[in-house]
Amino acid sequence: MLKVFEDNGLPIDMLAGCSMGSLVAVGYSSGLKAQRLIDLASELGTQRKLLALVMRDATVIQPGFLTGNGIKRTFLPFLGGKKTFEDLLMPCKVVATDIETGERVALGSGSLVDSFRASCSVPLAVAPVRLDNRILVDGGVSDPCPAEVVRDMGADVCIAVNVVPPMKKGIETVIAKYYRRFNAFNPFAYLTRSVDLPNMFDIAMSSMQTLQYELGNFKAISADVRINPDLSDFTWVDFPRDKELVEKGIQATERALPAIRRAINKGTAS
16 A cells, blocks of 8 residues: 555555554555565565574463564564654554553554564464553454544544455465464374364464454544555465465555545645
């Protein structure tokens, strides 16, 4: 979306994001152009680098498969020395969820790495973060598409992007594929008649995706334009398919350009 905005000379004055979107929001607000963010997705999304990140970040003593420290180490060097929200070139907030109260927490001051680390703390996958007397997890749990946050920041025109896709039968993660192959040789799976059932982790993630898709569309109601890229053929671990994902975002944003221009003209006139 940001690439299409740049190519068409459309203004971007402030950003808000959650989960992976928090990294995009912080990166762009720190001065990285859209093409640089696209290049980083290709550089960091390879299977080799993802596997190395998982191996270095794995934990058995925290409430998540990964500590989340690898997210900090990976993205901090690209922020150009900027350490706090106050250092950014434009207003930016990232969204996390207080797992004890269920509240949406919009973070817009203090440490950048602690904030986007909290926003990316996918339950079960990444350990939560203790920040400002709160225990924070992924912002997508409470607000997958934080259009209201941008409105609260003072935006006259709000463009929302809901990248959480609806579930599609037959689309499975790499984890599910290997689990299915293992079960084919697991006699206990046949005894318990669970050979064709999904694993617990995929059940949890699919359940969360179903809720987030509907919640994201609801949360985007306050936006002037809502963009929904067609990502139903992708799973939450398809990082190596970055070029396809970027192209889907470009196509969806280009289709929305007439509505975006109308919203900008209307907002400017008012």
